[in-house]
Amino acid sequence: MSLFLQSLINGILLGGIYAAYSAGFSLIFGVMGVVNLFHGEMVMLGAFITYFAFTLFHIDPFVTLPFSIVLLFVFGYLVQKVIINRVVESPPMISYILTFGIHLIVAYSALWAWSADFRTVTTGYSGMNANVHGMIIPYARLVTFGIALFVVMGLYLFLYKSETGRAIRATAQDKETARLKGVNIHHIYAVTFGIGAAITGMAGSLMSTYFIIFPQMGLPYTILAFCIVVLGGMGYVPGALWGGLILGVIQSVTATYLNAGLSGALTFILLFVMLVVRPAGIAGKGIIE
Amino acid sequence: MPLVVTITGASILFLVLPAVGRVAGVSEYVIRFLAIIFLWIGKTASWNIVAGYTGYIDFGAVAYFGIGSYTTALLMTKPDLPFLLSMLISGLISAGIALPIGLPTLRLRGVYFGIATLAFAEAMKQIVLEFDRTAGLRFFEGPHGITLPIGPGNEFFYYAGFVIMMIVLGINSWIERSKFGYGLRAIRESELTAELCGVDTLASRMKAYAISAFFLGVIGSLEAYWLTYITPHMVFDVLITIQMVVMALLGGMGTVLGPAVGAAFLTILYELLYKDFPYTYGIIVGVIVVVVVLLMPKGIIGAFKGKLRVKS
Numbered sequence: 001m002s003l004f005l006q007s008l009i010n011g012i013l014l015g016g017i018y019a020a021y022s023a024g025f026s027l028i029f030g031v032m033g034v035v036n037l038f039h040g041e042m043v044m045l046g047a048f049i050t051y052f053a054f055t056l057f058h059i060d061p062f063v064t065l066p067f068s069i070v071l072l073f074v075f076g077y078l079v080q081k082v083i084i085n086r087v088v089e090s091p092p093m094i095s096y097i098l099t100f101g102i103h104l105i106v107a108y109s110a111l112w113a114w115s116a117d118f119r120t121v122t123t124g125y126s127g128m129n130a131n132v133h134g135m136i137i138p139y140a141r142l143v144t145f146g147i148a149l150f151v152v153m154g155l156y157l158f159l160y161k162s163e164t165g166r167a168i169r170a171t172a173q174d175k176e177t178a179r180l181k182g183v184n185i186h187h188i189y190a191v192t193f194g195i196g197a198a199i200t201g202m203a204g205s206l207m208s209t210y211f212i213i214f215p216q217m218g219l220p221y222t223i224l225a226f227c228i229v230v231l232g233g234m235g236y237v238p239g240a241l242w243g244g245l246i247l248g249v250i251q252s253v254t255a256t257y258l259n260a261g262l263s264g265a266l267t268f269i270l271l272f273v274m275l276v277v278r279p280a281g282i283a284g285k286g287i288i289e
Numbered sequence: 290m291p292l293v294v295t296i297t298g299a300s301i302l303f304l305v306l307p308a309v310g311r312v313a314g315v316s317e318y319v320i321r322f323l324a325i326i327f328l329w330i331g332k333t334a335s336w337n338i339v340a341g342y343t344g345y346i347d348f349g350a351v352a353y354f355g356i357g358s359y360t361t362a363l364l365m366t367k368p369d370l371p372f373l374l375s376m377l378i379s380g381l382i383s384a385g386i387a388l389p390i391g392l393p394t395l396r397l398r399g400v401y402f403g404i405a406t407l408a409f410a411e412a413m414k415q416i417v418l419e420f421d422r423t424a425g426l427r428f429f430e431g432p433h434g435i436t437l438p439i440g441p442g443n444e445f446f447y448y449a450g451f452v453i454m455m456i457v458l459g460i461n462s463w464i465e466r467s468k469f470g471y472g473l474r475a476i477r478e479s480e481l482t483a484e485l486c487g488v489d490t491l492a493s494r495m496k497a498y499a500i501s502a503f504f505l506g507v508i509g510s511l512e513a514y515w516l517t518y519i520t521p522h523m524v525f526d527v528l529i530t531i532q533m534v535v536m537a538l539l540g541g542m543g544t545v546l547g548p549a550v551g552a553a554f555l556t557i558l559y560e561l562l563y564k565d566f567p568y569t570y571g572i573i574v575g576v577i578v579v580v581v582v583l584l585m586p587k588g589i590i591g592a593f594k595g596k597l598r599v600k601s
Contacts, residue, residue, distance in 0.1 A: 101578030108571030265415030271408040
């Protein structure tokens with residue numbers, strides 16, 4: 001029983017991280033219909049920002065969060081403004097290929113500049129755990145989980161309570177009408193992409209304290225973000241939380257009772273079945289074309 | 290007519306090249322390199338049958354390539370079947386698996402089809418990797434991979450690759466002008482209209498998907514025999530699918546020559562750059578992809594055709 005509880009806790013904590021880096025993917029798809037294939041590279045960039053701030057300037061990983069948020073926002077804003085906005089009216093196929101091209105450029109530039117070495121950010125509190133009735137809870141993961149919840153909620157509030165959020169939602173629902181009402185949709189697209197990138201980069205920074213960092217790490221994260229967002233419902237931001245938690249728990253429980261490799265297989269079988277049976281996601285609020 | 294002459298001429302040239310080459314001193318390297326190009330054209334053109342004509346972007350095409358490789362590896366090591374028979378069975382098994390997979394996934398639209406096929410390919414990889422350990426058997430050999438019997442020299446693969454490539458290109462060209470192909474393209478342009486015009490859209494898509502899977506399986510089988518050693522990470526590599534997508538896009542999707550031009554171009558670029566500049570190769574391909582999408586979204590062939598049309 002305690003083994004089960006422990007793996008449940010591990011799964012929930014893992015799910016929080018999954019949710020943190022997938023929320024941006026869902027936002028970008030929901031508003032622009034762009035399937036962003038360099039999503040994982042934004043995780044990688046966030047992680048590297050923290051790594052360099054930590055090793056070169058000895059800044060605590062949690063203090064580096066604002067840097068990755070700002071830098072990734074600028075990165076996302078510019079990529080959308082300069083490149084993706086040109087094809088945003090074309091069929092979705094074009095946007096996959098375009099973002100895949102950007103994935104290649106970013107991933108290989110990073111490989112070129114920083115080499116394929118595996119790096120870690122090891123702080124004084126990296127190995128510290130809370131022990132609650134025999135259950136082990138790593139502090140770093142717990143904090144990440146808290147921040148992830150906070151971010152998804154904050155994003156939700158931003159979309160529903162602020163003026164910009166209203167413009168973003170209007171653009172997502174009907175871009176022509178939004179345009180008629182005076183929304184500059186290309187600006188909104190760029191801001192949305194920037195916000196998505198900022199959240200993702202922040203998640204990358206948070207994860208750098210307990211995952212290995214290397215330039216080629218992006219693609220698996222992109223594929224996992226796909227799964228999580230489909231589970232929760234494409235384009236429905238709080239769905240990322242559901243998707244992340246479900247996937248985290250399933251992976252952790254199968255890794256405990258069966259084997260770790262099988263949890264990968266199960267993830268994809270689940271994704272496949274989910275798409276066929278219920279493409280709008282667990283909550284049923286995702287976008288179906 | 291001139292097109293037929295060109296194709297026949299090129300075919301004869303390619304068919305006699307190894308024989309002439311032996312006399313004239315064309316190195317084994319050239320034969321091998323051309324065979325690699327043929328196989329990439331074959332794969333990209335197989336992918337094009339579904340993605341280019343019906344507009345259903347398959348992100349898991351490598352699954353059928355891998356299934357073909359593994360079927361051949363198992364057939365040639367367990368019951369010791371001869372290669373050509375194994376190759377045929379591999380193609381049929383790939384197509385056979387494509388039917389139950391295609392039936393639910395081809396009902397999905399746009400990006401959902403892409404993700405579902407990607408999930409299928411990744412699941413196949415994980416299953417082949419983990420089956421033995423989970424079931425306690427020695428069948429797929431998991432991450433250790435399977436060693437095939439040593440095959441013939443590069444010339445065999447040159448000819449086999451050439452024949453398969455010509456067949457796949459022939460099918461593409463048949464689709465271009467047959468009623469079946471018009472149906473597929475109608476699906477791409479507007480599925481509802483196609484349905485209203487009497488095209489059985491699901492059956493047409495299934496047929497295209499199974500044909501594509503058959504040839505991917507055959508090519509997977511051939512490449513496994515050539516490599517003589519396969520692991521799930523090699524033959525279910527998502528990068529193989531991505532290469533097909535990029536090659537087809539670069540040349541021009543939904544055309545006969547597009548995938549051939551794109552595949553040849555990218556393979557040559559890879560050969561030129563990868564040895565000396567492995568990292569810049571990735572960056573350059575990325576830049577090419579971005580530029581192609583922004584400046585000529587219909588690919589090299591599309592841009593070329595567009596120019597011709599303006600003149601006439």
